[in-house]
Amino acid sequence: MGTTTFTMNQSFPMNAWYAVAWDVEVKKELLARTVCNKKLVLYRTSKGTPVVLEDACWHRLLPLSKGTLYNDKVVCGYHGLEYNSDGRCTFMPSQETINPSACVKSYPVVQKHRFVWVWMGNPALADEAKVPDIHWNDDPEWIGDGKLIEVKCNYRLVVDNLMDLTHETFVHAGSIGDRNVAEAPFDVVHDENSATVIRWMKGIDPPPFWKSQLGKKMKYEGKVDRWQIIKFEAPCTVNIDVGVAVEGTGAPEGDRSQGVNGYVLNTITPSTEQTCLYFWAFVRNYNLHDQSNTTELREGVSKIFAQDEDILEAQQQAINANPNREFYNLNIDAGAMWARRITDAMVAKEQN
Amino acid sequence: MRYRNIWVEAEVCGIAQVAENVMEIKLQPQVGTVPFSVGSHIDVMVPINEVMEVRSYSLVGEYTPNTPYTIAVKKLPSSRGGSSYMWMLEQGNRIKISHPTNNFELAYNSKNYLLVAGGIGITPLVGIAEVLAKDPSNKVQMFYIGKNETDMPYLERLKNCLDSRLTIHFSESMGTCDTQEIIKLAGEDTLLYLCGPLPLMNAVRKNWEQSEWPNTHIRFETFGASGKMAPQAFKVIIPRYNLEILVDENDTLFNALEHVGIPMMSDCLKGECGLCMVDILEHSGIIDHRDFFLSDDQKEENHKFCSCVSRVANGAITIEVPYQGETISK
Numbered sequence: 091m092g093t094t095t096f097t098m099n100q101s102f103p104m105n106a107w108y109a110v111a112w113d114v115e116v117k118k119e120l121l122a123r124t125v126c127n128k129k130l131v132l133y134r135t136s137k138g139t140p141v142v143l144e145d146a147c148w149h150r151l152l153p154l155s156k157g158t159l160y161n162d163k164v165v166c167g168y169h170g171l172e173y174n175s176d177g178r179c180t181f182m183p184s185q186e187t188i189n190p191s192a193c194v195k196s197y198p199v200v201q202k203h204r205f206v207w208v209w210m211g212n213p214a215l216a217d218e219a220k221v222p223d224i225h226w227n228d229d230p231e232w233i234g235d236g237k238l239i240e241v242k243c244n245y246r247l248v249v250d251n252l253m254d255l256t257h258e259t260f261v262h263a264g265s266i267g268d269r270n271v272a273e274a275p276f277d278v279v280h281d282e283n284s285a286t287v288i289r290w291m292k293g294i295d296p297p298p299f300w301k302s303q304l305g306k307k308m309k310y311e312g313k314v315d316r317w318q319i320i321k322f323e324a325p326c327t328v329n330i331d332v333g334v335a336v337e338g339t340g341a342p343e344g345d346r347s348q349g350v351n352g353y354v355l356n357t358i359t360p361s362t363e364q365t366c367l368y369f370w371a372f373v374r375n376y377n378l379h380d381q382s383n384t385t386e387l388r389e390g391v392s393k394i395f396a397q398d399e400d401i402l403e404a405q406q407q408a409i410n411a412n413p414n415r416e417f418y419n420l421n422i423d424a425g426a427m428w429a430r431r432i433t434d435a436m437v438a439k440e441q442n
Numbered sequence: 443m444r445y446r447n448i449w450v451e452a453e454v455c456g457i458a459q460v461a462e463n464v465m466e467i468k469l470q471p472q473v474g475t476v477p478f479s480v481g482s483h484i485d486v487m488v489p490i491n492e493v494m495e496v497r498s499y500s501l502v503g504e505y506t507p508n509t510p511y512t513i514a515v516k517k518l519p520s521s522r523g524g525s526s527y528m529w530m531l532e533q534g535n536r537i538k539i540s541h542p543t544n545n546f547e548l549a550y551n552s553k554n555y556l557l558v559a560g561g562i563g564i565t566p567l568v569g570i571a572e573v574l575a576k577d578p579s580n581k582v583q584m585f586y587i588g589k590n591e592t593d594m595p596y597l598e599r600l601k602n603c604l605d606s607r608l609t610i611h612f613s614e615s616m617g618t619c620d621t622q623e624i625i626k627l628a629g630e631d632t633l634l635y636l637c638g639p640l641p642l643m644n645a646v647r648k649n650w651e652q653s654e655w656p657n658t659h660i661r662f663e664t665f666g667a668s669g670k671m672a673p674q675a676f677k678v679i680i681p682r683y684n685l686e687i688l689v690d691e692n693d694t695l696f697n698a699l700e701h702v703g704i705p706m707m708s709d710c711l712k713g714e715c716g717l718c719m720v721d722i723l724e725h726s727g728i729i730d731h732r733d734f735f736l737s738d739d740q741k742e743e744n745h746k747f748c749s750c751v752s753r754v755a756n757g758a759i760t761i762e763v764p765y766q767g768e769t770i771s772k
């Protein structure tokens with residue numbers, strides 16, 4: 091393993107589960123999505139099973155998403171060829187038989203943690219156990235919601251962004267960002283498949299967002315211990331354990347009972363080299379039955395992420411405008427660099 | 443999905459006889475191999491009467507990085523020259539091959555698989571069996587039919603891989619295989635993968651279609667090579683142009699028509715698309731329909747004829763062609 095560069099080569103492994111939609115987005119109608127440069131069509135059968143097919147008719151390549159769904163089959167909107175959920179052609183116009191090679195690719199699909207996941211690589215390796223752990227998204231002890239943002243940048247720029255929250259100070263000033271984040275030291279640990287950035291800010295004034303969240307659980311005005319534990323799971327899932335607790339009540343040692351805890355769940359699917367499907371959710375383990383809190387948080391985080399989106403798209407354009415330039419890396423980029431190196435290794439392994 | 447063929451030069455880097463009439467050939471492309479899924483084939487350019495033609499051969503086994511492609515070629519007595527050419531290859535020879543493509547893709551959405559191979563039809567199924575056997579949660583049954591032990595390639599390899607899940611049928615000593623029995627091994631979620639000579643495929647397909655199992659659960663691979671009868675020359679009369687031609691035992695009606703200047707249309711040249719059809723006006727002898735385009739009923743009617751693969755045995759055929767120009771010109 092050599093150096094970790096920030097160049098924009100083919101940047102995603104194929105043998106991985108990628109979130110392609112929120113579960114509720116996949117309905118009994120055709121939905122077009124692009125994952126790993128492949129155009130896909132999604133739908134749900136009458137039994138409730140999500141289906142992902144290649145979005146190009148075997149015959150004349152018209153996107154099948156321009157067709158219709160009829161009896162759990164996709165009917166091409168051009169000449170009426172029909173495909174079942176395995177991608178097998180089941181009807182051809184004006185002939186009594188069906189060409190034996192007529193089919194479109196059907197991809198392995200799993201629905202888990204409120205997302206529909208697709209496996210774009212070797213289907214023999216599509217093991218359901220490899221779906222990234224985002225269990226907080228449907229764990230009864232947690233509540234929350236999220237959105238999908240289609241960001242016009244390479245997915246790794248979003249991972250970079252999440253792996254270093256120093257940016258909160260500058261991009262999200264006034265909500266979650268303040269000088270404490272930029273000034274606090276952090277630790278980075280990693281293994282073959284993951285990298286974790288741990289940052290504790292002890293004895294600080296809570297930023298406005300956390301002050302109000304803590305207020306939903308208890309009356310408290312003083313200083314807090316704040317944490318951000320960012321865990322990257324290759325190739326593109328980043329779960330961030332965040333929260334504040336009353337100063338000195340033992341949160342760093344593991345007792346978070348005097349605080350509020352949230353998870354920012356992120357999984358960023360490469361769509362093309364220049365676009366990604368960024369699925370996120372914010373979940374909390376307090377105030378579980380307050381639906382307004384859920385909506386407020388979703389919309390609040392949504393505004394915060396719009397700030398990131400603006401930065402990330404501008405960054406991608408700057409990369410395009412400077413094709414011979416590479417990034418410099420700072421100490422704060424350690425988490426992002428480990429994430430990239432792990433992903434690079436996955437990509438390299440597939441290409442050998 | 444169809445992909446444009448990418449042709450590369452490859453070197454023959456291994457030759458071994460793996461059954462009485464089967465030669466295993468290892469091919470190393472100059473540009474390196476590319477990953478393929480089981481069930482894939484490569485196309486090979488073979489010179490036939492000094493004209494380059496394309497033959498398809500299934501890849502044996504799974505893709506392994508930095509390992510040559512393996513194909514196995516059966517020597518056919520009725521070969522049009524493809525297999526004889528392949529059998530003459532020697533270590534170090536260079537030939538043109540395509541990157542692998544897959545028309546026989548393995549679907550992983552079931553846990554229940556029935557693999558049926560006849561003779562050289564085993565080639566795409568070796569890799570499929572090996573991949574499926576790796577996952578202990580798959581229920582895999584293979585039925586492998588051949589003349590006798592010496593005539594069937596990869597028997598040991600499959601025994602090692604499948605053990606008791608492999609049923610071997612020697613037609614020489616055991617007689618014709620009862621395909622009805624094969625279908626009985628299937629269930630509601632069974633996917634059937636089938637490759638072999640046309641009569642076997644037709645019999646299995648017919649049994650399957652009459653069974654309660656979904657038609658879409660059957661997948662088969664064709665290379666349009668075999669028929670009910672051994673190929674023989676046949677006479678073709680085309681009244682519109684006052685023509686009588688002889689289709690050689692090594693030739694097809696499609697080629698013969700083009701040769702005399704009747705323009706024809708085709709896509710697959712293996713009896714799947716139906717574009718090369720001609721109308722039968724009269725015939726004697728037996729029409730040996732070798733295509734997969736016409737339904738059984740249509741074949742019985744004998745009104746249409748797929749000129750790229752189908753033949754006439756012990757007789758002649760009078761046809762109308764789609765070309766209706768006043769004259770034909772060569």
